Every structure is written in C-alpha cells, then in structure tokens.
Amino acid sequence: MSYSNPSIVEKGRGSAESKSFEIIIMDVNDIATFPTRDSSNVAMSGNFVMKDGKYVTKMQVSSSKTSLPVTSEGEEDNVSISALPEFSFPGSTLAFEEFVANWTNRSVIVAVQVGACGGGSSFWRVYGSQCAPLSLLLEAQNNNDATMGLIKFQQFAKTDLMPGRYSGTFTLATVADTVDADATTVDVSNGNGEYQLQDNTGATEITDLTNATNNGKYTILGSGGSNPATISTGGNFVLVGGVDWTGTSGATITFNAIDAGSSDHVFIEISRT
Template identity: 35%
Template sequence: MAYISKNLNRPSKNSAGTREKFNTYVSFVPLDVIKKDPETDDNGVKTVEDLVLNAGEYAEKIYASPSSIKITKTSDGDEDAIGWTTGVEFSHPGDELEKNEFEQNRTNVPGIIIVGFNQCGPNPFAKIIGDCSAPVYLKVEGQNDNEGTKSLFKFEQTVKSTSVPRFHYGNIPFETPVDTVAADATTIDASAGNGEYQLQDGSASAATIDAFTNVTESTVITLKGSGGTNPSVVNAATNILLKEGASWTANLNATLTLKAFKSGAASYTMIEVSRS
C-alpha cells in the first residue's frame, strides 16, 4: 500500500519541541546475533514485529548519562540518490574495566542501537538506529583528567540508509525476564512491571491464558514461549485483542507483546502490539 498523504500539523503534545524523555539505558545488538530484524508497516517507520535474536543471545544494555543522549539524523546525496545517515551519541561515566572491555570488543562490530523513551510513562517505545544493510559502528572519545572521567560513545552509520530510525513498540530481548510464570498458569500477574514474562511448559496439557492482573495504562509486557510438549496458548477474547483474531502459541522463543488499554472504570483490555 502506498503512503497516504497527510498534513503535518502542530503536534498535539504540549511543548513538543522540548527534550524527549530518554531512558537511562540504551541497548546495542551485534548483527551476527539477530535472527529477525523487525519489519515495518507500509509507511516504513513503525515496526510490526518483535526483534528476534538467536537462541541464548541478548541485547547489551549500556548506561548513558541522561542529559548527554543525542540522536543524529541527516539526509543528503545527489538527485535520485538521497539517503539517511543516523546515529546516537552519549556519555558513560568512569573508566572501569568492563567499559574498556566493551570498547575493545565492540569496535569494528556492526550492529543496531536501541534508544528507549517514556520508560515510566503511558506510551513507552524505542527507536532502532541502524539496520542489517546499514549498521552502526562504535567510535569512542575518552576523557580522564582533572575535569572528569568519562567516555563519549558514538554509534554511527558508515553508509547511507533508505530509512529513518524505526519506531519500535515490541519486545527487546534482555538476559533476565522480569518474571517467570508458573507452569499451567492461566492468568498473568503483571505486578513485576514492563518486560519479558517467561512462560513454562504445561505439566499435563496446554494452559490457555485468558486473564491479566495488576496492569496499568503504561503496562507493556512480552510473553516469551517455553516450547515443550504443552506450550501455553493465548486466544482472542473480550479482554484480549489479537491481530486478525489469530491465536498465539508459546513455542520455543516465540514472543507476544501486549499493551494495556483502559476499557472501563477499573478494567483493561490487552491489545497485541507485535509477535514472533
């Protein structure tokens, strides 16, 4: 489907030109661990799939001094060859061994960088900078003197891309899930907050998950499949809206990301954001 022409009006968000609400951690993912880079919708910016990594691989979290985070985005080129060059830079304090090991082992490694927004707000999302055809590379400017100790990390594309940073509302695989759901559970308790919820194989039969508790308007959770003989199932229901009404089965490493929508005075509907 072709892009539908739209007016670019004044943003509805108050003071939209002020600094965005960056999360305090960014994530780096080397290209060689990516199993499935998420596709976008027809407009080419919003992802419609989860980021899927090879078994046993995870995004690498990096602390970034919040006021130092800066996303760069430039388009240039000759006629009929204009492309995008994007990147992100931020400061990381100190000069600990782990930081130097990261610098040593991630230099000249192509990857993508993920910057999160609105971690504590009603609409958390992330921007994915770089892709499999135009990855980012790490460059470092270190400081260790009487004025301070820190490194300026710059993740930059070295070739032009055909797209701006993608807006990602789906899963980002981290090493530790926020919670492990009991085998045979039919209700997901979201009190552990946003993140991955690891499911377990059913003891005798496949459990059907049909309820979510302790959710708020800012809840975005990802169910991660266990595989096995009796993997759990999520079916479309009054309080669970799935794309095209298609059921989801918790096969090994499969993911289903859901966002809470307040549908009543004290009730919520979980709406599918993406799956893999």
C-alpha cells in the same frame, strides 16, 4: 495501506524529548528475525528475535547528555540519511572498557526509549539497520573536570531510512519473571519485558495479565513441552485475526496494554513468532 501525502503536517512539540537512561545495543549477527516497517517506512511491526543463546546488551548512560542527530547529504535526487546517536557513560569501569574492546568493529543496532516520562506513550527509536548498521567510535575524557566515555555511533553505509519507531520488547540474558506452571494469569508487575512460561501438568489457558500499566509492553515466551499454555482471543485479549496462540518452544507473543478503567486492561497483540 500506502503512504499518502498529507495536506497539513501538524506541529509537534519543539521542547526536548524525554529519553531513558538505558539504551539497547544489538549485534546484527546475533539477530535471527528483524521487525518490518510499514508502507510509510518508519513504524516497525514485529519483534527483534535473537538467535538461540544470544541477547541484547543494556547500558546505562547520562540521559541529559544523549544526542540523537539525524543528517542528510548528497546531490539532487540522490540524498541519503545518516543517524549518528551519541551517549555519555560516566566513569570508566572495567565492564565498560571491556565492552568497548569487544564491540569495536562490530555491526550494531542501537535503540533508545523516548516519551516514557510525563505520562506519554513511549516507544523505541531504532538507529541502524541490517543493511546499514552502526559502528562504535569512542572518545574518552579523564582529567580534572570529569571521567567519562563519549560513545559515538557512525553509519558508514548510506541509506534512505529514517530511524525506526519500535514498540516491541528485547531479549535480555534474564527474563522479567518466570511464570509458575499451571498458572492461568501472568503477573507483569516487574514491568515491560519478557515473561517465561513453563510446561504445565495439564491443558492451561492464560486468561489475564495482572498488575499491568497503561501502554505497557509484555512478551510471553512459550515453554514447549507436552502441555504448553494457550491464549485465546476474547475477554482481555485481542489477537490479530482472532487466531489463538499456543506457547510452543520458541513461540512468543507481545501485547500492548490499554487501560480499560476500573484497574482492568485490554491486551492488544503487537506481534508473535
């Protein structure tokens, strides 16, 4: 459905937005598949799928010092949008200094989880794109008052895109958990993230995700092999178009968990590959 002009834009909350102390950084060249934006150009569907052997980088920052400004510039009928996220990293560890040394002059995308506190529904604000990536710029403080690195990201290419809203998961070097072979349920008590299936000894259908939380985002990774697990529409799962999923090698499926009451959840498909 295309964007339609609203007659009234409802007010949002003007107070400070809650932000996670963890951010995600991705090298554009490590991404195999990008999520797409809907016709209104902000909400993103699908997942960031990394190339084989490539992973995102997770960094802890001082959430109270995170700044996510968006500016626009240009002449009449020729306005572009720039997103300039800034983060404060306390201290100056060897790992941080090596990160700066190796990520300077890369084309990157940055994601920040917002709205996760206070019972709200969280999502990721995504800064930068394949065509207009970000570049890392460092300012370091090391004096009698503090030791910290101020990580600024500059968007040199002009774009007409606002930062995106992403509800998928990210590929880390380690998965949230590995599911036992022949299991018919997946325990997602380790939280949002990716859960790796294993090849089964026989035909196996996954019927539920246990220990989920409302609005949790869970990605199931296929195992491949001769007996990959399947997920069918119906029961606790709502699959797009009612199309069943098979966990072949490289296949993924991501769900959003909705609390259905009585400690039960319904899992709605967000995306699959």
